[in-house]
Amino acid sequence: MKIVIQRVSQASVTIKGEKVANINGGLLILLGIVNEDTQDDINWLCNKISNLRIFSDENGVMNNSLKDVNGDAIVVSQFTLQASTKKGHRPSYIKAAKPEIAMPLYKTFINQLEKSLNKKVQTGQFGADMKVALINDGPVTIIIDSKNKD
Structure with missing residues (x-):
């Protein structure tokens, strides 16, 4: 799994003109599954x-977690995070998991994150054409790949 975390002062997800997720302060998490x-x-x-x-923290040092600040989170599925751009100019998405594999993992990820944070996590809609808006706070953007945890 690969994620892009963006610390945001505001973020939202809109699908077909309807806002389905909206937070003020927290993390926007883009999730790519293999x-x-x-x-x-x-x-x-x-x-x-x-x-x-x-x-x-109170001294302006990055010392607090999402739990510490009681921040909110939005999780958005994004298969394009698993793109390979090694050959040519058209990205290959062959590494991205097919929906029948990715959907259950996406749902499990959301449930587990809710347990970890002890609060509801907002989401986009798996497979939908989404418009994601954010104000990146800092900016702070971090990429984490679970295959590189050692």
Whole structure:
């Protein structure tokens, strides 16, 4: 699993003109899934996300986690994170998991993140054409790949 985390002061997801997710302060998490991903990847990433100290403390130092600041989160599925651009100019998405594999992992990821944060996590809609809007706070943008955890 690969994620892009963006610390945001505001973020939303709109589908067909309807806003389906909206937060003020927290994390926008883009999630890319491959066939080899497992519950271990989910557990590791959710622990990492909920405890990652990327929010400022009273001294302006990034010392607080999403849990510490009681921030919100939006998770958006994004198969394009698994793109390969090694050959030619057209990205290959062959590594991205097919929907029948990715959908259950996506749902499990959301459930696990909610348990880790002890709060509801907002989402986009798996497979939908989404418009994602955000104000990146900092900016702070971090890429994490569960296959590179060692």
